[in-house]
Amino acid sequence: MHSVLRVQTAASPHDLDDAQRELRDPLCIPDDRAAVMLRGAPWRRVVVLGDSIAEGLGDRVPGYRDRSWAERLVAALESAVGPIASLNLGRRGRRAGEILAYQVPPAVAFAPDLVVVTAGANDILQRSFSLSAVTDEIDRILDRVTSGGALAVTFGLFDLSKVADVPDHVGTRLGRRIAEVNGATQRLAARYDAVHVDFERHPALDRSLFSSDLIHPNRRGHAYIASDVMRALSQRAAQRR
Structure with missing residues (x-):
């Protein structure tokens, strides 16, 4: 089963009550500013594919709206340019090869003009991790x-080695793998003229940005992801005008 993103373009009073910290957070882009930044953007058909980050998992955080980064992005685009057709294929636990095999075909069939790809995080956690294999799979996804x-x-993945409760040698290996996959993804993004948004050394990176599992960003983290993606897309849209 695939899911269409359901977004709430107009904030409800309950949403506003829950978003007081978010409204004052300098790293978050308010809805009205986001609409201005993305005004004139050319994208109308958006697909998200990947793992649990794409799916939108994350604990609620007092003062931040209970929305995933993808929901926020689609809502911002709708406010800026009108109706958006969107599809979220993200599923927790998916590795790059599974994204390629099971999510790419319906993504292509949707005929998107904007595709957000989050891949590699679950591969990093495997004993059988192979950087060359993951790089090849992400290459084929983007192609x-x-x-x-x-x-x-x-x-670019958050550096979980900075927040994880693991022995030093495990944290060192985790950090190295994250850096390797991020570097490979950034190089591939350049090859395909993609927009690469790097979260590896995010200025707010600490435990407060994550859910209780210290793996998935919480709703504050999702707000930051959405804001950074919107900034990057705003810059690309400006280049296309």
């Missing part, structure tokens, strides 16, 4: 989803 002219957006 397929951009073949029809869509703009791709890729993510």
Whole structure:
């Protein structure tokens, strides 16, 4: 089953009550500013594919709206340019090869003009991790989803080694793998003229940005992800005008 993103473009009174910290957070882009930043953006068909980050998992945080980064992004685009057709194919636990096999075909069939790809995080956690294999799979994902002219957006993963409760040697290995996958993804993004948004050394990176599992960003983290993606897309849209 695939899910269409359901977004609430107009904030409810309950939403506003819950968003007081978010409204004062300098790293968050308010809705009205986001609409101005993305005004004139060319994208109308948005696909999100990947793992649990794409799916939108994350604990609620007092003062921040209970919305995933993808919901926020689509809502901002709708406020800026009108109706958006959107599809979220993200599923927790998916590795890059599974994203390629099971999510790319329906993504391409949707005929998107904007595709956000989050891949590699679950591969990093495997004993059988192979940087060359993951790089090849992400390469093939980007090749397929951009073949029809869509703009791709890729993510540089948060450095979980800075927050994880693991022995030093495990943290060192984790940090090295994250840096390797992020570097490979950034190079591939350049090859496909994609927008790469790097979260590896995010200025707010600490435990307060994550859910209780210290793996998934919480709703504050999702607000930051959305804001950074919107900034990057605003810059790309300005270049296309």
